Amino acid sequence: MEDWRAWTVKAAEWGMDYRARLRDLPVRPPVQPGEIAAKIAPSPPETPEPFEKVFADFERDIAPGMTHWQHPRFFAYFPSNSAPASLVAEHLVNAIGAVCMLWQTSPAATELETRAVAWLRQAFGLPDVFQGCIQDTASTATLAAVLVMRERALNFTGNQTGLSSTPRLRIYCSAEAHSSIDRAVWFSGIGADNLVRIPIKGPLRGADPDALRALIAADIAAGYKPAGIIANVGATGVGATDPVADLAAIAREHNLYLHVDAAWAGAAMICPELRHLWAGAEHADSIVVNAHKWLGAQTHCSIHFVRDPASLTRTLAAKPDYLHTLGLSEVVNYSEWGIPLGRQFRALKLWFVLRAYGLEGLRTMIRNHIAWSRALCEKLRATPGFEIVTDAAFSLFTFRYLGVSRANVDDLNLALVEAINADGRIYLTQTRVDGAVAIRFQVGQFECTEADVMSAYPVITEIAARL
Numbered sequence: 054m055e056d057w058r059a060w061t062v063k064a065a066e067w068g069m070d071y072r073a074r075l076r077d078l079p080v081r082p083p084v085q086p087g088e089i090a091a092k093i094a095p096s097p098p099e100t101p102e103p104f105e106k107v108f109a110d111f112e113r114d115i116a117p118g119m120t121h122w123q124h125p126r127f128f129a130y131f132p133s134n135s136a137p138a139s140l141v142a143e144h145l146v147n148a149i150g151a152v153c154m155l156w157q158t159s160p161a162a163t164e165l166e167t168r169a170v171a172w173l174r175q176a177f178g179l180p181d182v183f184q185g186c187i188q189d190t191a192s193t194a195t196l197a198a199v200l201v202m203r204e205r206a207l208n209f210t211g212n213q214t215g216l217s218s219t220p221r222l223r224i225y226c227s228a229e230a231h232s233s234i235d236r237a238v239w240f241s242g243i244g245a246d247n248l249v250r251i252p253i254k255g256p257l258r259g260a261d262p263d264a265l266r267a268l269i270a271a272d273i274a275a276g277y278k279p280a281g282i283i284a285n286v287g288a289t290g291v292g293a294t295d296p297v298a299d300l301a302a303i304a305r306e307h308n309l310y311l312h313v314d315a316a317w318a319g320a321a322m323i324c325p326e327l328r329h330l331w332a333g334a335e336h337a338d339s340i341v342v343n344a345h346k347w348l349g350a351q352t353h354c355s356i357h358f359v360r361d362p363a364s365l366t367r368t369l370a371a372k373p374d375y376l377h378t379l380g381l382s383e384v385v386n387y388s389e390w391g392i393p394l395g396r397q398f399r400a401l402k403l404w405f406v407l408r409a410y411g412l413e414g415l416r417t418m419i420r421n422h423i424a425w426s427r428a429l430c431e432k433l434r435a436t437p438g439f440e441i442v443t444d445a446a447f448s449l450f451t452f453r454y455l456g457v458s459r460a461n462v463d464d465l466n467l468a469l470v471e472a473i474n475a476d477g478r479i480y481l482t483q484t485r486v487d488g489a490v491a492i493r494f495q496v497g498q499f500e501c502t503e504a505d506v507m508s509a510y511p512v513i514t515e516i517a518a519r520l
């Protein structure tokens with residue numbers, strides 16, 4: 054008989070030891086495709102194996118093959134923080150193993166979720182008309198928003214009739230918008246051809262409101278039915294941010310649904326001095342902010358604020374007999390606010406994080422990340438052979454190495470990213486800006502220090518010089 058208590062303690066201790074030695078590990082593991090699979094038995098065992106062997110195999114074959122997202126020198130993609138307080142919460146959530154689909158299937162999870170979302174609403178300075186829930190991902194929240202756009206525009210008939218004989222709906226977003234928006238229009242049946250891209254302008258690379266007005270007018274004249282607008286606050290490529298207030302005014306003029314995708318940068322709105330960057334979000338119909346990116350709670354913890362929960366549940370809720378909670382018509386059943394039926398207990402980690410670090414602690418982290426990102430950006434700007442492509446949007450900037458000959462700059466920068474990541478001391482990713490390759494640098498790891506950020510400078514410049 055295995056001693057599960059001892060294994061549980063060992064797993065928790067392994068995790069703390071792992072976190073403690075992260076700085077000494079290469080951020081991206083030096084493995085080739087197929088290398089890990091070759092170490093795993095091709096078929097499952099018929100009889101129990103000693104757990105000691107299972108755990109040893111994990112330590113030897115699996116852990117070293119992970120890309121270490123909690124590494125303090127992870128500057129790629131976006132942060133996916135798992136603060137220690139969140140890690141502790143997840144141990145408890147795992148132990149409880151509840152399915153939090155209805156109030157009755159987990160009253161405390163439901164009521165804590167309501168409170169935790171209200172705490173964040175206050176922390177972000179949003180008005181109290183917003184309610185919300187915690188979705189698994191921003192992709193789910195945005196899909197839900199697009200489904201509500203569709204149903205509102207069709208007077209809530211689309212679920213019943215399908216779209217084959219309805220007017221052709223149009224959704225508007227900027228050229229910088231995240232791919233989750235493309236997928237939401239595919240899955241909603243609205244179709245990629247009806248996702249209209251608003252041209253961008255200005256240093257924030259935000260949607261041009263005049264262009265949007267013209268697009269909507271042309272669509273109406275051509276017999277389309279505009280349904281909604283999706284605004285970016287800190288889009289993934291270079292942190293593009295739309296003039297949300299202008300988009301909100303256009304949404305109001307045409308009675309369109311407005312969804313704000315602030316999945317990454319929304320976390321920064323706990324800092325009052327940054328809120329001008331999403332001014333107008335208070336007029337949105339829904340907003341998504343991933344607490345699991347830059348706020349310390351580990352994935353999945355996507356905060357989905359909604360102005361009118363009734364239109365969300367009218368779009369998404371099914372009420373088969375086996376889900377009826379007799380005599381409990383006044384309670385909230387959060388599965389009706391999302392796409393999956395089963396849902397994890399996601400609020401505990403958020404509650405632990407907010408209490409363990411306080412808003413001031415989290416604000417200090419975010420302000421530091423922004424300041425350190427800017428310092429590195431200025432250092433690279435002053436370095437011959439480098440150019441800054443986009444200035445720091447929140448804590449994300451992009452740069453490019455021009456080399457000596459300034460030839461094949463795209464290939465040179467792709468080679469530079471790969472060489473940096475193979476080196477292992479830091480981890481970066483690339484994007485394209487106006488068609489040309491740029492290297493992204495994002496500061497957001499919960500435990501990164503100024504020294505971690507500045508240590509990227511010699512790594513980047515030394516490796517570039519060797520190319």
Ligand SMILES: *Cc1c(COP(=O)(O)O)cnc(C)c1O
Nearest residue numbers: 190191192231233288289316317
């Ligand atoms: C990360 C991100 C998403 C997708 O988030 P998921 O939670 O992984 O679905 C969408 N939009 C923006 C702006 C993002 O940064």
